[in-house]
Amino acid sequence: MIGAVLALAVTTTPAVLQQAQYRLTPRDTLRYQELTESHITLRPPGDSVAITSRHDATIAIAVERGDTATAWYEQLTLTGANPSGATHTNTDGTLHLPFRLVVAPSGQTTLVAAPAFPAEVAAQTDLSHQFEDYFITLPRTALRPNATWADTIENSHAGSPRDTYQSRHIRRYRVLRDTALAGGVAAVVIAVDQEMTVRSTSPLETQPVTVLTRLRGIEAGTAVFAPTTGRLMLRVRRGHLEGEQTLQGQGRQMVVPIRFEYSSNLALLP
Numbered sequence: 001m002i003g004a005v006l007a008l009a010v011t012t013t014p015a016v017l018q019q020a021q022y023r024l025t026p027r028d029t030l031r032y033q034e035l036t037e038s039h040i041t042l043r044p045p046g047d048s049v050a051i052t053s054r055h056d057a058t059i060a061i062a063v064e065r066g067d068t069a070t071a072w073y074e075q076l077t078l079t080g081a082n083p084s085g086a087t088h089t090n091t092d093g094t095l096h097l098p099f100r101l102v103v104a105p106s107g108q109t110t111l112v113a114a115p116a117f118p119a120e121v122a123a124q125t126d127l128s129h130q131f132e133d134y135f136i137t138l139p140r141t142a143l144r145p146n147a148t149w150a151d152t153i154e155n156s157h158a159g160s161p162r163d164t165y166q167s168r169h170i171r172r173y174r175v176l177r178d179t180a181l182a183g184g185v186a187a188v189v190i191a192v193d194q195e196m197t198v199r200s201t202s203p204l205e206t207q208p209v210t211v212l213t214r215l216r217g218i219e220a221g222t223a224v225f226a227p228t229t230g231r232l233m234l235r236v237r238r239g240h241l242e243g244e245q246t247l248q249g250q251g252r253q254m255v256v257p258i259r260f261e262y263s264s265n266l267a268l269l270p
Contacts (some may be wrong), residue, residue, distance in 0.1 A: 020138045020188075020227040022106040024069065028096035029062040030231070031074065031269040038262035041247070044254070055125065058269070061101075068112075069100040071131065078124055093118035100132060107137045107232070108151070121203075125164075129155070133169050134224045134266075135232055143188045143227055147175045155233055165200045179224065187226040187233060194219045196241060209249035215260060217241025235266040 033055045042049040058075040073096070078089040097115035114128035121127065125236040132155055140147035153169040179187050198215040221237025241260045246253055 002018065020143050020225065021230060022103065022107050022135075022138070022181060022232075023105065023230050024063040024067055024103060026063045029060050032059050032061070032266055033057070033058060033269055034154050034264065034266045036262060038260065040261075041259040043257040043259075046153040049083055050083045051080065053078070053125070059130070063120070067103050067105075069101045069103055071101060072096050073127075078121065080124070087124070089121055089124050090118075091121060094121050094127065101131060103135075106136045106140075107174070109135055111155075118188060127175075129165075129167075132167065133171075133194075136173065136190065136225070136235070138225070141175070143175050143190070145175050145177060149173050163202050165198075167198045168196065170195045176222070181224070181226065185226050185233075186228055187224050187237075190223045190225060191218075192221050192223050192235070192237065196239070198241070204249075207249065212246040212248065213243065214246075215241040215258070217243075217244035217260070219236070221264075231268060232266075233268050236264070238263045 009162055034055070036055040038053050038055075040051040040053075042051070054077070056075075056077040057073055059071060059150050060074050061071040063069050071093050073091075076091040076094050078087075078091055080087045094117050097117065099114050100112040102112055109131055111128075111131055114130075117127050133153060137149075137151045139147060140141040141147060141149075150170070150172045153167075153171065155165070155167045157165040171192060174191045176189045176191050179189050196215075196217055196219060198213070200213045201210055203210050203214075217240050219237050219239035221235065223232060223236075224234040225231070226233050239260075239262050243258055243260075245256045245258050249258070
């Protein structure tokens, strides 16, 4: 959610030796294109069930004041397929609804408030977690080749006793190499690997049943950060999680193994 031009302070020290950081500038708005594709396999008794989805969005992020930013969807396409057929969700009601975020110079992002999305969209995906693991964080040292650091992101939310969400991301970073982008912009390629756990509960709307989901897995990817402009330019990743869904209600329960795989590309638009 770096909500605007993210430029480094100019000093007399060469950029490569400076501590990299994001800097929010209220005059500009950043726009990122994000494409995420996922594949879920459920294995109830009998045949496996496959569910695919595609999330294609243009996301705008702008600073209000200090380190507070507002973000919104300028464009969003949600499509998918399940045993009932293809799906294409009407997302008009999601556009321009504001998220409120706080972004530290390190890139650590805190969600202050998420909008309430239309029921049709909420039934397909929980967009309130859009910025949970959006930006990488930066070390307190310069981005030299082979530099390493780590961080942990934890989130929890309780909408009601039967509607909860908890996640934990343990992220490890390593600078791979320097690179040059279009226009001669100097940048750094960073490997980003993480371990993830997710636990959530939610009630079914049409039945007196609560679904408890537990997932654990890993993600591998790379990010490109430009120290001289202070912007995250690109992030590519692929994840694999496995676990189970437990359906509980009316004194009975059923456990269904689940596998969740996804790939995601995030790129700063010109």
